[in-house]
């Protein structure tokens with residue numbers, strides 16, 4: 001099953017991290033941006049071409065270091081349909097490179113609309129008698145705070161397509177406590193959500209002990225991360241917030257089980273924008289991204305041994 005595949009890629013690369021692909025035109029090295037804008041003008045098409053070329057270069061540099069990439073849809077949506085085409089091509093290229101693709105869309109809606117989202121991102125769209133894959137990611141982030149009926153359509157698509165999900169449980173942002181830390185009976189809200197995620201996934205557990213229904217738990221709240229790891233033993237964690245948001249390797253070690261499994265740590269800007277700190281005008285963006293990804297891996301491996 002799908003988290004088994006991710007776990008095996010993590011083991012093969014000896015690296016429990018995912019590189020976020022959240023590209024803004026400002027993050028693209030000047031020589032790549034200039035080439036695209038010379039070709040297409042200062043247009044959304046030009047910007048979309050630049051981020052696609054940038055993504056491909058990053059994936060060429062990172063594909064033997066990281067097991068997975070996580071493109072965040074917003075950065076592509078803001079460039080309109082040209083951006084969405086760049087996202088589709090990014091996903092296709094990632095798969096060609098053997099990378100596990102986690103589409104970060106944080107979707108959530110009533111059941112019938114959730115089904116449409118899951119067709120788009122994980123499943124297939126029916127046209128006449130044909131079932132056509134669309135974005136075809138391996139895994140998706142969703143927002144399940146509308147309730148279980150909005151999560152289940154995604155989970156069913158995952159079962160049919162052998163894919164998996166991450167549902168927001170305790171997010172990394174500064175305001176996450178405003179609602180997620182509210183007391184709800186004898187639990188707090190994020191615990192209620194975590195328990196729901198674990199319950200929805202419980203009948204479909206993979207060989208490493210994890211269900212298809214994972215949870216997003218931020219690196220920026222390490223004590224909550226530690227408590228959730230103990231509470232949700234069958235729930236795979238996506239842990240964002242390392243690097244640019246201040247989360248450290250010491251913080252994220254709590255996300256892993258005793259075999260060093262069950263979690264993947266994300267960093268986006270600290271890898272994508274590493275070239276901005278080397279003083280070489282972006283010509284070395286691939287080396288810089290690779291060095292940042294290797295440094296993150298080695299940093300985490302000081303605290304976590306993957307068996």
Ligand SMILES: O=C(O)c1cc(=O)[nH]c(=O)n1[C@@H]1O[C@H](COP(=O)(O)O)[C@@H](O)[C@H]1O
Pocket residue numbers: 020022072104106141170171172173216217218240241242243244245266267268269270
């Ligand atoms: O679902 C996510 O990936 C996510 C959840 C969360 O709680 N916090 C969070 O930062 N993210 C995403 O993780 C990435 C973090 O990016 P950096 O802060 O640049 O490493 C962004 O794509 C965020 O949208």
